[in-house]
Amino acid sequence: MPKHVKKWFIFCLTILCSTTSIGVFAKIDNAKIKSLQQMSLESSLSYEIVESLTVEVGPRLPGSPADLKTVAWAEAKFKALNYDKIYKEPVEIPVWTRGAASAEITAPFPQPIVITALGGSVATPDEGIEAEIVRFDNIEQLQQADSKLVEGKIVFIDPITERHRTGKGYGKVVGARSKGAVESAKKGALAVVIRSIGTDSDRFAHTGMMRYSDDTIKIPAAAMSVPDANQVNAMLDRGQPVRIKMNLSPASKGVASSYNVIGEITGSTYPDEIILLGAHHDSWDEGTGALDDGAGVGIVMATGALIKKHSVQPKRTIRVVLYAAEEIGLIGGKAYAKAHEKELDKHRFALESDFGAGLIWRLDTRVNPAALEDMKNIARMLEPLGIEMGHNNAGGGPDISMLPGYGVPVINLQQDGSDYFDYHHTPNDTLDKIDPAKIAQNTTAWVTFAVMAAEVDAQLRPIPERK
Amino acid sequence: MPKHVKKWFIFCLTILCSTTSIGVFAKIDNAKIKSLQQMSLESSLSYEIVESLTVEVGPRLPGSPADLKTVAWAEAKFKALNYDKIYKEPVEIPVWTRGAASAEITAPFPQPIVITALGGSVATPDEGIEAEIVRFDNIEQLQQADSKLVEGKIVFIDPITERHRTGKGYGKVVGARSKGAVESAKKGALAVVIRSIGTDSDRFAHTGMMRYSDDTIKIPAAAMSVPDANQVNAMLDRGQPVRIKMNLSPASKGVASSYNVIGEITGSTYPDEIILLGAHHDSWDEGTGALDDGAGVGIVMATGALIKKHSVQPKRTIRVVLYAAEEIGLIGGKAYAKAHEKELDKHRFALESDFGAGLIWRLDTRVNPAALEDMKNIARMLEPLGIEMGHNNAGGGPDISMLPGYGVPVINLQQDGSDYFDYHHTPNDTLDKIDPAKIAQNTTAWVTFAVMAAEVDAQLRPIPERK
Numbered sequence: 003m004p005k006h007v008k009k010w011f012i013f014c015l016t017i018l019c020s021t022t023s024i025g026v027f028a029k030i031d032n033a034k035i036k037s038l039q040q041m042s043l044e045s046s047l048s049y050e051i052v053e054s055l056t057v058e059v060g061p062r063l064p065g066s067p068a069d070l071k072t073v074a075w076a077e078a079k080f081k082a083l084n085y086d087k088i089y090k091e092p093v094e095i096p097v098w099t100r101g102a103a104s105a106e107i108t109a110p111f112p113q114p115i116v117i118t119a120l121g122g123s124v125a126t127p128d129e130g131i132e133a134e135i136v137r138f139d140n141i142e143q144l145q146q147a148d149s150k151l152v153e154g155k156i157v158f159i160d161p162i163t164e165r166h167r168t169g170k171g172y173g174k175v176v177g178a179r180s181k182g183a184v185e186s187a188k189k190g191a192l193a194v195v196i197r198s199i200g201t202d203s204d205r206f207a208h209t210g211m212m213r214y215s216d217d218t219i220k221i222p223a224a225a226m227s228v229p230d231a232n233q234v235n236a237m238l239d240r241g242q243p244v245r246i247k248m249n250l251s252p253a254s255k256g257v258a259s260s261y262n263v264i265g266e267i268t269g270s271t272y273p274d275e276i277i278l279l280g281a282h283h284d285s286w287d288e289g290t291g292a293l294d295d296g297a298g299v300g301i302v303m304a305t306g307a308l309i310k311k312h313s314v315q316p317k318r319t320i321r322v323v324l325y326a327a328e329e330i331g332l333i334g335g336k337a338y339a340k341a342h343e344k345e346l347d348k349h350r351f352a353l354e355s356d357f358g359a360g361l362i363w364r365l366d367t368r369v370n371p372a373a374l375e376d377m378k379n380i381a382r383m384l385e386p387l388g389i390e391m392g393h394n395n396a397g398g399g400p401d402i403s404m405l406p407g408y409g410v411p412v413i414n415l416q417q418d419g420s421d422y423f424d425y426h427h428t429p430n431d432t433l434d435k436i437d438p439a440k441i442a443q444n445t446t447a448w449v450t451f452a453v454m455a456a457e458v459d460a461q462l463r464p465i466p467e468r469k
Numbered sequence: 470m471p472k473h474v475k476k477w478f479i480f481c482l483t484i485l486c487s488t489t490s491i492g493v494f495a496k497i498d499n500a501k502i503k504s505l506q507q508m509s510l511e512s513s514l515s516y517e518i519v520e521s522l523t524v525e526v527g528p529r530l531p532g533s534p535a536d537l538k539t540v541a542w543a544e545a546k547f548k549a550l551n552y553d554k555i556y557k558e559p560v561e562i563p564v565w566t567r568g569a570a571s572a573e574i575t576a577p578f579p580q581p582i583v584i585t586a587l588g589g590s591v592a593t594p595d596e597g598i599e600a601e602i603v604r605f606d607n608i609e610q611l612q613q614a615d616s617k618l619v620e621g622k623i624v625f626i627d628p629i630t631e632r633h634r635t636g637k638g639y640g641k642v643v644g645a646r647s648k649g650a651v652e653s654a655k656k657g658a659l660a661v662v663i664r665s666i667g668t669d670s671d672r673f674a675h676t677g678m679m680r681y682s683d684d685t686i687k688i689p690a691a692a693m694s695v696p697d698a699n700q701v702n703a704m705l706d707r708g709q710p711v712r713i714k715m716n717l718s719p720a721s722k723g724v725a726s727s728y729n730v731i732g733e734i735t736g737s738t739y740p741d742e743i744i745l746l747g748a749h750h751d752s753w754d755e756g757t758g759a760l761d762d763g764a765g766v767g768i769v770m771a772t773g774a775l776i777k778k779h780s781v782q783p784k785r786t787i788r789v790v791l792y793a794a795e796e797i798g799l800i801g802g803k804a805y806a807k808a809h810e811k812e813l814d815k816h817r818f819a820l821e822s823d824f825g826a827g828l829i830w831r832l833d834t835r836v837n838p839a840a841l842e843d844m845k846n847i848a849r850m851l852e853p854l855g856i857e858m859g860h861n862n863a864g865g866g867p868d869i870s871m872l873p874g875y876g877v878p879v880i881n882l883q884q885d886g887s888d889y890f891d892y893h894h895t896p897n898d899t900l901d902k903i904d905p906a907k908i909a910q911n912t913t914a915w916v917t918f919a920v921m922a923a924e925v926d927a928q929l930r931p932i933p934e935r936k
Contacts, residue, residue, distance in 0.1 A: 057703040060580030068580075113527030113535075113757070116896060204671060205756070205896040229899035233757070236524040236900075289672070290580070290700070429583060429672040432696035433703075 035383050035450060038312050042446040048304035049438045051079065052297055052359075055283075056290040056433050063287040064327035065097035065258040072283050073261045076299075076324050080265035083307035085322070087268060090261035093337040095327045097258045098122055100209075100287055101251030103224060105195070108132060109245040110237060115230040117195060118207035118288065119250045120179060120223040121330055122214070131156065131193045131222065132247035137238060141177040144185050153190035156246055157182065158197075160231055165201040169357065169419035172426075175199055179210050179225065187218040193248060195224045197231035202424035205229050209286055209427045211330055222250050260284075260326040262334045267306045269318035269456060276321045276345075277455050278410075279305055279448065280335075280354040280401050282328030289431030293422065297436055297444075298355035299324055305448040316456035318350060325401040328356070335401030339408065346408040350462060351455050353413045354399025355448070358425075359441040360418035365451070366392035368468070369411040373460040380454045387447055392416060395469050411462045413455075415447050502850050502917060505779050509913040515771035516905045518546065519764055519826075522750075523757040523900050530754040531794035532564035532725040539750050540728045543766075543791050547732035550774035552789070554735060557728035560804040562794045564725045565589055567676075567754055568718030570691060572662070575599060576712040577704060582697040584662060585674035585755065586717045587646060587690040588797060589681070598623065598660050598689065599714035604705060608644040611652050620657035623713055624649065625664075627698055632668040636824065636886035639893075642666055646677050646692065654685040660715060662691045664698035669891035672696050676753055676894045678797055689717050727751075727793040729801045734773045736785035736923060743788045743812075744922050745877075746772055746915065747802075747821035747868050749795030756898030760889065764903055764911075765822035766791055772915040783923035785817060792868040795823070802868030806875065813875040817929060818922050820880045821866025822915070825892075826908040827885035832918070833859035835935070836878040840927040847921045854914055859883060862936050878929045880922075882914050 055075060062072045073090060080088040098121065105117040135158040136151055138144040144152075144159060159178040164171030178196045186194040198208035207225045214220045226234070237244045263283065269275060281298030285291020302322045309316060325334030339346070351369075365384055367377045374394060381391035397403060398412030406412055425431045522542060529539045540557060547555040565588065572584040602625040603618055605611040611619075611626060626645040631638030645663045653661040665675035674692045681687045693701070704711045730750060736742060748765030752758020769789045776783060792801030806813070818836075832851055834844045841861060848858035865872060865879030873879055892898045 053703065057700060057707075058578050060578060060700075111525050111527060203899075203901040205899060206672070229757075229897075229901050232901060233524060233527075233899075236520065240524075290696075430696075432670075432672060432700075434670040434696050434699060 032383065035454065038314065038449055038453060039446050041312055042308050042449045043442055045308060045442065046438055047308060048300035048441050048445040049436065051300035051303050052292055052436060053433060054079065055296050055299055056292045060290050061287045062283065062285045062291060064095045064260060064284045064330050066287065069260050069284060073263055076263035076283055079303060083303060084310055085265035085267060085306060087266040090263045091337065091341055093260050093262060093326045093333050094257050095260050095330065095333050097255040098330065099253050099255060101125065101253060103250050105226070105246060105248040107234065107237065107244060108247050110242040115233065116205050116207050116227040117224045117248060118209045119252045120212040120225060121209055122212050123223040123250060123252050124220045125252055126193065126222045126248060126250045130247050130249035132245060133192050134243050134245050135234070140175065141181055141185060147189065149189040152186065155191055157186040157191040157194040158234065159194065160197045160235070163199050163201050163423055165420060167418050167420050168416065169422055171201065172199060172423055180213055183212050183221055183223040184215045184218050187221045191221060193222045195226055195246065195248065198225045198228055200228060200423050200426060200428070203228050204430065206428035206430050209288065222248070224248060224250060262326050262338055263324045265306060265322045267310050267316060267320040270315040271317045273319050274348050275318040276349045277318055277452055278321050278323060278349055278352040278402065279452060280323045280325060280352065280399060281356060282334060282401055283324040284327050284329055286329055286427050288429040290433065291431055292433045293358040293425055293431050293435055294427065295328070295356045297359035297441060300441060301355045301444050301448055304445045305452050308445065308449050309453055314453055316453055318456040320452050320456060328401055332400055336404060339404045346405065346410055349405065349410045351413055352398055352402040352405045352410050353415060354402045355444070356399050357417045357419050358422040359436045359444060360420065360422065361440050361443055362387065362389050362415045362417050362447045364390050364392040364416040366396040366414040366416055367394050368396040368406060368465045369394065369462045370464060371466065373458070373462050376458045376460050380451055383450050383454060384447055387443055389447055394466060397468065406465060406468065409463050409465060411465050413451065415451060417444065499850065502921065505781065505916055505920060506913050508779055509775050509916045510909055512775060512909065513905055514774060515767035515908050515912040516903065518767035518770050519759055519903060520900060521546065522763050522766055523759045527757050528754045529750065529752045529758060531562045531727060531751045531797050533754065536727050536751060540730055543730035543750055546770060550770060551777055552732035552734060552773060554733040557730045558804065558808055560727050560729060560793045560800050561724050562727050562797065562800050564722040565797065566720050566722060568592065568720060570717050572693070572713060572715040574701065574704065574711060575714050577709040582700065583672050583674055583694040584691045584715060585676045586719045587679040587692060588676055589679050590690040590717060590719050591687045592719055593660065593689045593715060593717045597714050597716035599712060600659050601710050601712050602701070607642065608648055608652060614656065616656040619653065622658055624653040624658040624661040625701065626661065627664045627702070630666050630668050630890055632887060634885050634887050635883065636889055638668065639666060639890055647680055650679050650688055650690040651682045651685050654688045658688060660689045662693055662713065662715065665692045665695055667695060667890050667893060667895070670695050671897065673895035673897050676755065689715070691715060691717060729793050729805055730791045732770070732773060732789045734777050734783060734787040737782040738784045740786050741815050742785040743816045744785055744919055745788050745790060745816055745819040745869065746919060747790045747792060747819065747866060748823060749801060749868055750791040751794050751796055753796055753894050755896040757900065758898060759900045760825040760892055760898050760902055761894065762795070762823045764826035764908060767908060768822045768911050768915055771912045772919050775912065775916050776920055781920055783920055785923040787919050787923060795868055799867055803871060806871045813872065813877055816872065816877045818880055819865055819869040819872045819877050820882060821869050823866050824884045824886050825889040826903045826911060827887065827889065828907050829854065829856050829882045829884050829911055829914045831857050831859040831883040833863040833881040833883055834861050835863040835873060835932045836861065836929045837931060838933065840925070840929050843925045843927050847918055850917050850921060851914055854910055856914055861933060864935065873932060873935065876930050876932060878932050880918065882918060884911065
């Protein structure tokens, strides 16, 4: 152990021995934290990790050859970053390939439009599907519609995604994507195409997962770009029926193996107690998944690595989990919860970074209210980074969304997602969309949280019900 | 003639009779101009015209079925706008179709990239072309390179397009696109692919015309998106050879007819003297050509229409020319110059709008310096629109670029093109990129210039040589 760290440890131990468990934390060595923060702010490690992943692997669709390349990349990267323990855990995933997608307006004003298949969609017949469209503002309006309006048509669901720092506009409209095919099929539609769930006005269609149900037929499902949705509306506004022809050739191809890849920085005092830092290593296939979720991978991998590099041994184990196959249904997240069910009571905190690389601006928690004072202590150290204390009603993140059900306290280091849905699930999700200074701020917040959270001895459970 | 216009005409005539030709102009009725400007600023006509063109026709590649639809649309629109005289003039154009384009990096890190064929390119063999790339900063570096470096490879020309209000970054690098295939073929390359000539960082490849020469073989030519060019560079930076496979299926398909479409507002005093307002009605095929050059079409068509609607009969004829096939080699512009050669001495001014729909900020001229005082008078009326007087070294615009050779004075109502090359020649050139308020400012400047220019009696020739 380097001399300065040893001194710090001795100092901390002195403090620890002289206080109660809740009180301890308030007296953690702020100077050490600040020096870690400074080092992290000056480091480009998280950016370099995303660069490495997006350049050396690129798009990483679950079940594709690139998926296993990602797993190998992740293991090698953890090793290069000097993690204490590196392992992987198998998951089984359905294989789906996108194929080609094309579409055109055939009447009243023929012209091509930009579409993409939604994840999991079946193909159209080879000759495509051509029909009049019937437009709905949103999924709710479709659900209320008379089947007679829908039968034999292509349903066009047309919700506008509102821009918001928290990304809350997404949740309001994503039902059109996930449930559109089932609701359309119920009413006899031939296919469904939605306005992209996105805040941009670029000529990219946003893909993303959709679902079928066992009791309705599977109809093809696609998204069109926002300018194309506007174009269709301009034609409908002229009072004329609009016909669309679409060709999709996705295919389901059995199952494949992938892995959650895990790296740990072993805790000094309580090595079996875990601070879980998550991100997902898969991505959609049309971009290089820089924001979704290369950024998260970079942030969480760099967090452990920078702590280790700065010769800080956290009191509890920092476990970095790179989940497989998040995009196609949280497969890695669910598998982790199952595989680690007996160990989940040792999970002190779980966090996930899966919302791009915008500046973190708020710390949200879900812990026993008695531990909130400790959270506020952490928030005080985050304040110089522009981060405020938030609410105690955090959701965590997609891959850890099942953990609060097991009583695991979750945290959100809430990012500014104002432009996240400009790029989300499009070919335009590429490295150039990441600002190196912003991802360094993210990493610094994660380093700060992780190292301080590992010191917290307070009783964190039971966590409150989510409002 | 409405009463208020009649009064204005009588007033103007009084002034005209009492002054010399240069002096006249200073005494034009500013109140009338201002009322025209107010009406124009409040009008959404130019925006509505672009909307109509981009929705009802959409992409308009020269020689495609949409090309003749555009011609019919233009004739009908001129008629609806109540132009005095409407006619069309045939041009013969080579037909080229884009086909499909795909490419991938095959080594060292296989992944798809986004490319598009350059206009006029030949196809690759059906199985594509796969080879190592050799990178050059720009066309000049390629021209100086040893053939041994290039033989049997795919040339990658990688110039950065600088963002500038005047768009001057484009001219500096567009040689990579226009001359890349010839220069690469000379040195034995199999194909050429360039970094898109564009200022954006979106996953769109920018197309645009390229040329072959008779004494070199024709090799396929494509552009890749800026993020993909960055990706290739990231691999080259790792010191590894980069291999690309590209498939292009464009085809040349003989010749077709199209038309320059012309509408006139007849001059009152000198109907045979012409103020030419130009734009081009064709577009590339991947976007809807809203900025290039739907905006220009909207601005110039609205200019004549608003003047007419406001019951102003200009002293000289305002001739609005919608040129065919600009994108593939100024075919309409050249045909117009030839067809009207004997009449060009009656062309008092020529202007073209072909740089998007950004705010106009400067009036550049190329007239006999003795007439500059008249130009400054016009500039004074443009000042409230945020437009300053510029230089007397104007180029005009692509389709009128040959007219100064015949002595025709040309004008540039210089637009802010800061973001023009973000969208230029991409699928992303769609209506949503036009700000209705900005295009109304453009139209108002054009209305002001056209109506005032029609009054100018000064000797405008000879025009100075261009510096």
